[in-house]
Amino acid sequence: MRFLFSILLFLAPAAAFCDSVSWTHGLWFDGTRFVPGTRYTVDGIFTDRRPLVVDRTVDLGERHVIPAFGDAHHHGIDGAQALEDxxxxxxxxxxxxxxxPNVIPELLTPDVRRKLNQPDTIDATFANGGLTATGGHPAPLHAYLASIGVFPGLKPEDLENRAYYLVDDEAALDAKWPAILEGHPDFIKTFLLFSEEFEKRRDIAGMHKGLDPKLLPAIVAKAHASGLRVSTHVDTAADFRFAVDAGVDEINHLPQPDPRFSADLSAYVIDPMTARRAAQKGIVVVTTAGTTERLSGNGLPAAWLPAMHANQRANIRTLLAAGVRMAIGSDGISGERTFATARDEVRFIARHGLATNLEILRMWSMETPRTIFPHRRIGRLEPGYEGNFLVLGGNPIEDLGNLERIGLRVKRGLVLPPMAGPIVLKRG
Known part of the structure:
Protein backbone atom coordinates (compact mmCIF):
# COMPACT_ATOMS: atom_id res chain seq x y z
CA MET A 1 0.00 0.00 0.00
CA ARG A 2 1.46 3.29 -1.13
CA PHE A 3 -0.13 5.50 1.52
CA LEU A 4 2.91 6.63 3.50
CA PHE A 5 2.07 7.23 7.13
CA SER A 6 5.84 7.41 7.72
CA ILE A 7 5.90 10.91 6.23
CA LEU A 8 4.44 12.11 9.51
CA LEU A 9 7.93 11.83 10.94
CA PHE A 10 9.22 14.30 8.40
CA LEU A 11 6.35 16.75 8.02
CA ALA A 12 5.51 17.51 11.67
CA PRO A 13 4.65 21.21 12.15
CA ALA A 14 8.03 22.38 13.41
CA ALA A 15 8.12 25.36 11.07
CA ALA A 16 5.44 27.87 10.20
CA PHE A 17 4.97 26.44 6.70
CA CYS A 18 6.70 23.83 4.59
CA ASP A 19 8.10 24.94 1.24
CA SER A 20 6.99 23.07 -1.88
CA VAL A 21 5.15 19.76 -1.73
CA SER A 22 3.93 17.44 -4.46
CA TRP A 23 0.84 15.49 -3.37
CA THR A 24 0.66 12.57 -5.79
CA HIS A 25 -1.91 9.86 -6.52
CA GLY A 26 -4.79 11.63 -4.78
CA LEU A 27 -8.51 11.47 -5.56
CA TRP A 28 -9.48 15.14 -5.14
CA PHE A 29 -13.02 16.32 -4.37
CA ASP A 30 -14.15 19.04 -6.80
CA GLY A 31 -17.56 19.67 -5.26
CA THR A 32 -19.31 16.94 -7.19
CA ARG A 33 -16.94 14.02 -7.63
CA PHE A 34 -13.40 12.82 -6.96
CA VAL A 35 -10.80 13.52 -9.65
CA PRO A 36 -7.48 11.64 -9.75
CA GLY A 37 -4.23 13.53 -10.05
CA THR A 38 -1.35 15.38 -8.44
CA ARG A 39 -1.63 18.73 -6.65
CA TYR A 40 1.10 21.09 -5.42
CA THR A 41 1.33 23.45 -2.47
CA VAL A 42 3.87 26.23 -2.08
CA ASP A 43 4.12 27.79 1.38
CA GLY A 44 0.85 26.09 2.24
CA ILE A 45 -1.13 27.37 -0.77
CA PHE A 46 -2.32 25.29 -3.72
CA THR A 47 -0.65 26.30 -6.97
CA ASP A 48 -1.74 25.62 -10.54
CA ARG A 49 1.63 24.35 -11.74
CA ARG A 50 4.55 22.27 -10.58
CA PRO A 51 7.10 24.37 -8.67
CA LEU A 52 10.62 24.60 -10.09
CA VAL A 53 11.86 22.94 -6.89
CA VAL A 54 9.83 20.29 -5.03
CA ASP A 55 11.05 19.86 -1.47
CA ARG A 56 8.88 16.86 -0.61
CA THR A 57 6.71 14.34 -2.41
CA VAL A 58 3.82 12.69 -0.57
CA ASP A 59 2.17 9.67 -2.16
CA LEU A 60 -1.51 9.67 -1.14
CA GLY A 61 -2.04 6.11 -2.30
CA GLU A 62 -5.18 6.84 -4.36
CA ARG A 63 -7.04 7.96 -1.25
CA HIS A 64 -9.95 10.40 -1.24
CA VAL A 65 -9.03 14.01 -0.42
CA ILE A 66 -11.52 16.62 0.79
CA PRO A 67 -11.29 20.14 2.28
CA ALA A 68 -11.02 20.24 6.08
CA PHE A 69 -14.23 20.60 8.09
CA GLY A 70 -15.60 23.39 10.26
CA ASP A 71 -18.15 23.84 13.04
CA ALA A 72 -20.11 27.00 12.26
CA HIS A 73 -21.91 27.17 15.62
CA HIS A 74 -20.07 26.02 18.72
CA HIS A 75 -19.80 27.61 22.17
CA GLY A 76 -17.05 25.39 23.57
CA ILE A 77 -14.01 27.54 22.77
CA ASP A 78 -14.90 29.89 25.60
CA GLY A 79 -11.85 30.12 27.86
CA ALA A 80 -8.83 28.27 29.18
CA GLN A 81 -10.66 25.35 30.81
CA ALA A 82 -9.83 22.07 28.99
CA LEU A 83 -8.82 24.10 25.92
CA GLU A 84 -6.12 21.70 24.74
CA ASP A 85 -8.51 18.76 25.05
CA PRO A 101 -21.50 32.97 18.16
CA ASN A 102 -21.66 33.98 21.83
CA VAL A 103 -18.65 34.22 24.14
CA ILE A 104 -17.49 36.33 27.09
CA PRO A 105 -14.51 38.19 25.61
CA GLU A 106 -12.56 38.59 28.86
CA LEU A 107 -12.35 34.79 29.14
CA LEU A 108 -10.46 34.77 25.83
CA THR A 109 -7.26 35.76 27.58
CA PRO A 110 -4.02 36.39 25.65
CA ASP A 111 -2.88 32.91 26.65
CA VAL A 112 -6.09 31.39 25.22
CA ARG A 113 -5.74 33.34 21.98
CA ARG A 114 -2.10 32.25 21.60
CA LYS A 115 -3.31 28.65 21.46
CA LEU A 116 -5.73 29.36 18.61
CA ASN A 117 -5.22 30.26 14.95
CA GLN A 118 -1.86 28.51 14.85
CA PRO A 119 -0.55 26.10 12.17
CA ASP A 120 -1.14 23.07 14.41
CA THR A 121 -4.35 24.13 16.20
CA ILE A 122 -7.87 25.18 15.23
CA ASP A 123 -8.78 28.58 13.78
CA ALA A 124 -11.64 30.35 15.57
CA THR A 125 -13.86 33.42 15.25
CA PHE A 126 -16.02 35.00 17.97
CA ALA A 127 -19.11 37.19 18.21
CA ASN A 128 -18.70 38.12 21.91
CA GLY A 129 -22.01 38.86 23.66
CA GLY A 130 -25.16 38.61 21.56
CA LEU A 131 -28.00 41.15 21.33
CA THR A 132 -31.39 40.28 22.83
CA ALA A 133 -34.31 41.90 24.68
CA THR A 134 -34.75 42.17 28.44
CA GLY A 135 -35.54 38.68 29.74
CA GLY A 136 -34.74 37.17 26.37
CA HIS A 137 -32.59 34.24 25.35
CA PRO A 138 -29.75 33.61 26.12
CA ALA A 139 -29.88 35.46 29.45
CA PRO A 140 -31.67 32.64 31.38
CA LEU A 141 -29.41 29.99 29.81
CA HIS A 142 -26.27 31.91 30.71
CA ALA A 143 -27.52 32.38 34.26
CA TYR A 144 -27.89 28.60 34.56
CA LEU A 145 -24.46 27.93 33.02
CA ALA A 146 -22.85 30.42 35.42
CA SER A 147 -24.58 28.73 38.35
CA ILE A 148 -22.94 25.38 37.50
CA GLY A 149 -19.49 26.91 37.09
CA VAL A 150 -19.13 27.03 33.31
CA PHE A 151 -17.79 30.62 33.51
CA PRO A 152 -15.10 30.56 36.23
CA GLY A 153 -15.21 33.58 38.52
CA LEU A 154 -18.48 34.94 37.12
CA LYS A 155 -21.92 34.81 38.75
CA PRO A 156 -25.24 35.06 36.87
CA GLU A 157 -25.52 38.76 37.74
CA ASP A 158 -22.12 39.42 36.14
CA LEU A 159 -23.12 38.38 32.64
CA GLU A 160 -25.06 41.36 31.28
CA ASN A 161 -22.86 43.37 28.88
CA ARG A 162 -20.49 40.40 28.84
CA ALA A 163 -22.37 37.32 27.65
CA TYR A 164 -25.23 39.36 26.17
CA TYR A 165 -26.45 42.92 25.65
CA LEU A 166 -30.05 43.89 26.41
CA VAL A 167 -31.35 46.07 23.59
CA ASP A 168 -35.02 47.04 23.84
CA ASP A 169 -35.14 50.03 21.49
CA GLU A 170 -32.99 52.07 19.12
CA ALA A 171 -31.90 54.41 21.91
CA ALA A 172 -30.45 51.45 23.82
CA LEU A 173 -28.84 50.18 20.63
CA ASP A 174 -27.16 53.56 20.01
CA ALA A 175 -26.02 53.77 23.63
CA LYS A 176 -24.53 50.27 23.74
CA TRP A 177 -23.06 50.13 20.25
CA PRO A 178 -19.68 51.71 21.19
CA ALA A 179 -19.20 49.13 23.96
CA ILE A 180 -20.16 46.32 21.58
CA LEU A 181 -17.54 47.45 19.07
CA GLU A 182 -14.94 48.00 21.79
CA GLY A 183 -14.83 44.25 22.33
CA HIS A 184 -13.62 43.78 18.72
CA PRO A 185 -16.10 41.07 17.73
CA ASP A 186 -15.48 39.16 14.50
CA PHE A 187 -19.22 39.33 13.78
CA ILE A 188 -22.47 40.30 15.55
CA LYS A 189 -24.90 37.75 17.01
CA THR A 190 -28.61 38.54 17.39
CA PHE A 191 -31.57 36.54 18.72
CA LEU A 192 -35.11 36.15 17.36
CA LEU A 193 -37.42 33.75 19.19
CA PHE A 194 -41.15 33.60 18.39
CA SER A 195 -40.86 37.15 17.09
CA GLU A 196 -44.34 36.86 15.56
CA GLU A 197 -45.56 37.05 19.18
CA PHE A 198 -43.04 39.57 20.44
CA GLU A 199 -45.56 42.11 21.71
CA LYS A 200 -47.52 39.43 23.56
CA ARG A 201 -44.38 37.99 25.13
CA ARG A 202 -42.52 41.26 25.79
CA ASP A 203 -43.54 41.83 29.40
CA ILE A 204 -44.12 38.24 30.51
CA ALA A 205 -41.29 36.93 32.68
CA GLY A 206 -39.96 33.51 31.74
CA MET A 207 -41.36 33.57 28.22
CA HIS A 208 -39.21 32.26 25.36
CA LYS A 209 -38.32 35.42 23.44
CA GLY A 210 -35.58 37.48 21.84
CA LEU A 211 -35.23 40.87 20.15
CA ASP A 212 -38.04 43.06 18.91
CA PRO A 213 -37.85 42.09 15.22
CA LYS A 214 -38.33 45.74 14.24
CA LEU A 215 -34.86 46.45 15.67
CA LEU A 216 -33.03 43.91 13.54
CA PRO A 217 -32.71 46.06 10.37
CA ALA A 218 -31.10 48.85 12.43
CA ILE A 219 -28.65 46.36 13.96
CA VAL A 220 -27.77 45.00 10.52
CA ALA A 221 -27.22 48.53 9.19
CA LYS A 222 -24.91 49.43 12.08
CA ALA A 223 -22.97 46.19 11.79
CA HIS A 224 -22.51 46.44 8.04
CA ALA A 225 -21.38 50.06 8.39
CA SER A 226 -18.73 48.76 10.81
CA GLY A 227 -17.66 46.01 8.40
CA LEU A 228 -19.24 43.23 10.47
CA ARG A 229 -21.50 40.39 9.38
CA VAL A 230 -24.66 39.54 11.35
CA SER A 231 -25.71 36.05 12.46
CA THR A 232 -29.24 35.58 13.79
CA HIS A 233 -30.60 32.81 16.01
CA VAL A 234 -34.11 31.73 14.94
CA ASP A 235 -36.70 29.42 16.45
CA THR A 236 -39.66 29.71 14.08
CA ALA A 237 -40.35 30.21 10.39
CA ALA A 238 -41.53 33.75 11.20
CA ASP A 239 -38.15 34.44 12.82
CA PHE A 240 -36.55 33.14 9.64
CA ARG A 241 -38.63 35.54 7.51
CA PHE A 242 -37.80 38.51 9.74
CA ALA A 243 -34.10 37.67 9.50
CA VAL A 244 -34.24 37.43 5.71
CA ASP A 245 -36.17 40.71 5.48
CA ALA A 246 -33.61 42.43 7.70
CA GLY A 247 -30.75 41.33 5.43
CA VAL A 248 -28.71 39.32 7.93
CA ASP A 249 -25.71 37.42 6.60
CA GLU A 250 -26.25 34.12 8.40
CA ILE A 251 -29.17 32.37 10.06
CA ASN A 252 -28.26 30.07 12.94
CA HIS A 253 -30.53 27.04 13.36
CA LEU A 254 -33.17 25.65 11.16
CA PRO A 255 -36.53 26.50 12.76
CA GLN A 256 -36.46 24.31 15.87
CA PRO A 257 -39.67 22.32 16.40
CA ASP A 258 -40.19 22.01 20.13
CA PRO A 259 -43.59 21.18 21.65
CA ARG A 260 -42.53 22.81 24.92
CA PHE A 261 -42.74 26.19 23.18
CA SER A 262 -45.24 25.51 20.37
CA ALA A 263 -46.83 22.23 19.38
CA ASP A 264 -48.01 23.73 16.08
CA LEU A 265 -45.62 22.30 13.48
CA SER A 266 -46.79 24.82 10.87
CA ALA A 267 -44.95 27.47 12.89
CA TYR A 268 -41.67 25.85 11.85
CA VAL A 269 -42.19 25.44 8.08
CA ILE A 270 -40.00 27.58 5.79
CA ASP A 271 -41.92 28.66 2.69
CA PRO A 272 -40.25 28.42 -0.75
CA MET A 273 -40.56 32.15 -1.48
CA THR A 274 -38.65 33.10 1.67
CA ALA A 275 -36.05 30.45 0.86
CA ARG A 276 -35.57 31.94 -2.61
CA ARG A 277 -35.12 35.44 -1.14
CA ALA A 278 -32.54 34.05 1.29
CA ALA A 279 -30.63 32.53 -1.63
CA GLN A 280 -30.80 35.78 -3.62
CA LYS A 281 -29.33 37.68 -0.67
CA GLY A 282 -26.54 35.14 -0.18
CA ILE A 283 -27.67 34.26 3.35
CA VAL A 284 -26.05 31.15 4.83
CA VAL A 285 -28.16 28.83 6.99
CA VAL A 286 -26.36 26.84 9.72
CA THR A 287 -28.17 23.58 10.45
CA THR A 288 -27.88 22.70 14.19
CA ALA A 289 -30.69 20.24 13.48
CA GLY A 290 -29.73 17.98 16.38
CA THR A 291 -29.73 20.71 19.02
CA THR A 292 -33.31 20.44 20.28
CA GLU A 293 -33.24 16.67 20.65
CA ARG A 294 -29.70 16.49 22.05
CA LEU A 295 -30.07 19.20 24.67
CA SER A 296 -33.59 18.23 25.76
CA GLY A 297 -32.48 14.92 27.29
CA ASN A 298 -35.74 13.02 27.61
CA GLY A 299 -37.81 16.21 27.45
CA LEU A 300 -39.36 15.56 24.03
CA PRO A 301 -42.19 13.04 23.68
CA ALA A 302 -41.28 10.10 21.45
CA ALA A 303 -44.40 10.64 19.36
CA TRP A 304 -43.18 14.13 18.44
CA LEU A 305 -39.82 13.06 17.00
CA PRO A 306 -40.91 11.61 13.61
CA ALA A 307 -42.87 14.78 12.81
CA MET A 308 -39.95 16.95 13.92
CA HIS A 309 -37.52 15.03 11.69
CA ALA A 310 -39.96 15.25 8.76
CA ASN A 311 -40.18 19.02 9.28
CA GLN A 312 -36.39 19.36 9.35
CA ARG A 313 -36.07 17.20 6.24
CA ALA A 314 -38.63 19.29 4.37
CA ASN A 315 -36.97 22.57 5.38
CA ILE A 316 -33.55 21.39 4.20
CA ARG A 317 -35.08 20.26 0.90
CA THR A 318 -36.78 23.64 0.48
CA LEU A 319 -33.57 25.55 1.22
CA LEU A 320 -31.35 23.47 -1.04
CA ALA A 321 -33.88 23.55 -3.87
CA ALA A 322 -33.86 27.35 -3.64
CA GLY A 323 -30.06 27.44 -3.83
CA VAL A 324 -29.46 28.52 -0.23
CA ARG A 325 -25.94 27.92 1.03
CA MET A 326 -26.04 25.63 4.06
CA ALA A 327 -23.35 25.00 6.68
CA ILE A 328 -22.93 22.52 9.53
CA GLY A 329 -23.03 23.65 13.16
CA SER A 330 -23.47 21.62 16.34
CA ASP A 331 -24.43 24.24 18.95
CA GLY A 332 -22.10 22.38 21.29
CA ILE A 333 -21.50 23.94 24.71
CA SER A 334 -18.97 23.39 27.47
CA GLY A 335 -21.63 22.49 30.04
CA GLU A 336 -22.90 19.42 28.18
CA ARG A 337 -22.44 15.98 29.63
CA THR A 338 -20.55 14.96 26.47
CA PHE A 339 -18.68 17.51 24.35
CA ALA A 340 -20.49 17.60 21.00
CA THR A 341 -19.02 18.81 17.70
CA ALA A 342 -20.15 19.13 14.09
CA ARG A 343 -19.36 15.42 13.71
CA ASP A 344 -22.38 14.74 15.98
CA GLU A 345 -24.51 17.06 13.84
CA VAL A 346 -23.47 15.22 10.68
CA ARG A 347 -24.34 11.91 12.31
CA PHE A 348 -27.78 13.28 13.23
CA ILE A 349 -28.44 14.59 9.71
CA ALA A 350 -27.40 11.28 8.17
CA ARG A 351 -29.26 9.11 10.70
CA HIS A 352 -32.57 10.84 9.96
CA GLY A 353 -32.07 11.18 6.21
CA LEU A 354 -32.18 14.97 6.25
CA ALA A 355 -29.69 15.30 3.36
CA THR A 356 -27.78 13.10 0.93
CA ASN A 357 -24.16 12.09 1.44
CA LEU A 358 -23.00 14.49 -1.28
CA GLU A 359 -25.03 17.36 0.19
CA ILE A 360 -23.58 16.71 3.65
CA LEU A 361 -20.05 16.57 2.24
CA ARG A 362 -20.52 19.90 0.44
CA MET A 363 -22.07 21.56 3.50
CA TRP A 364 -19.39 20.39 5.91
CA SER A 365 -16.21 20.69 3.87
CA MET A 366 -17.01 23.59 1.53
CA GLU A 367 -19.74 25.90 2.85
CA THR A 368 -18.96 25.64 6.56
CA PRO A 369 -15.35 26.90 6.30
CA ARG A 370 -16.48 29.77 4.04
CA THR A 371 -19.08 31.08 6.48
CA ILE A 372 -16.64 30.91 9.40
CA PHE A 373 -13.89 32.77 7.51
CA PRO A 374 -15.64 34.47 4.57
CA HIS A 375 -12.56 36.46 3.58
CA ARG A 376 -10.18 33.47 3.41
CA ARG A 377 -9.71 31.17 0.45
CA ILE A 378 -10.64 27.88 2.09
CA GLY A 379 -13.12 25.08 1.45
CA ARG A 380 -11.76 24.16 -2.00
CA LEU A 381 -8.82 22.19 -3.34
CA GLU A 382 -7.96 24.66 -6.08
CA PRO A 383 -5.09 26.99 -7.00
CA GLY A 384 -4.89 29.99 -4.68
CA TYR A 385 -6.68 28.20 -1.83
CA GLU A 386 -5.07 27.23 1.46
CA GLY A 387 -3.70 23.70 1.55
CA ASN A 388 -6.03 22.53 4.32
CA PHE A 389 -7.35 19.05 3.66
CA LEU A 390 -8.13 15.57 4.93
CA VAL A 391 -7.17 12.24 3.39
CA LEU A 392 -9.87 9.63 3.96
CA GLY A 393 -9.98 5.85 4.04
CA GLY A 394 -12.70 5.63 1.39
CA ASN A 395 -15.28 7.48 -0.70
CA PRO A 396 -17.67 9.40 1.61
CA ILE A 397 -20.27 9.79 -1.14
CA GLU A 398 -20.63 6.00 -1.19
CA ASP A 399 -20.24 5.55 2.58
CA LEU A 400 -20.56 8.61 4.83
CA GLY A 401 -18.71 6.73 7.56
CA ASN A 402 -15.53 7.43 5.61
CA LEU A 403 -15.72 11.03 6.87
CA GLU A 404 -14.57 9.59 10.19
CA ARG A 405 -11.80 7.44 8.70
CA ILE A 406 -9.20 10.17 8.52
CA GLY A 407 -5.72 8.94 7.66
CA LEU A 408 -4.04 12.32 7.24
CA ARG A 409 -4.77 15.89 8.36
CA VAL A 410 -2.97 18.64 6.45
CA LYS A 411 -3.09 22.32 7.45
CA ARG A 412 -1.37 24.93 5.29
CA GLY A 413 0.68 22.16 3.72
CA LEU A 414 1.79 20.75 7.08
CA VAL A 415 0.93 17.18 8.05
CA LEU A 416 -0.44 17.23 11.59
CA PRO A 417 0.62 14.50 14.03
CA PRO A 418 -1.47 11.31 13.97
CA MET A 419 -4.32 11.18 16.46
CA ALA A 420 -6.03 8.34 18.25
CA GLY A 421 -9.76 8.73 18.08
CA PRO A 422 -12.50 9.37 18.48
CA ILE A 423 -11.81 11.75 21.36
CA VAL A 424 -14.78 11.97 23.73
CA LEU A 425 -14.78 14.62 26.47
CA LYS A 426 -17.23 14.18 29.34
CA ARG A 427 -18.23 16.46 32.22
CA GLY A 428 -18.35 15.19 35.74
Missing part, protein backbone atom coordinates in the same frame (compact mmCIF):
# COMPACT_ATOMS: atom_id res chain seq x y z
CA UNK A 86 -11.18 20.60 23.06
CA UNK A 87 -8.71 21.53 20.33
CA UNK A 88 -7.68 17.87 20.15
CA UNK A 89 -11.32 16.76 19.86
CA UNK A 90 -11.92 19.14 16.97
CA UNK A 91 -8.74 18.20 15.12
CA UNK A 92 -9.38 14.47 15.55
CA UNK A 93 -12.75 15.00 13.86
CA UNK A 94 -11.04 16.86 11.01
CA UNK A 95 -12.50 20.20 12.16
CA UNK A 96 -9.98 23.01 11.56
CA UNK A 97 -12.35 26.00 11.86
CA UNK A 98 -14.75 26.89 14.70
CA UNK A 99 -17.20 29.77 14.99
CA UNK A 100 -18.41 30.76 18.47
Missing amino acids: KIAAFLEAGIFYVKN
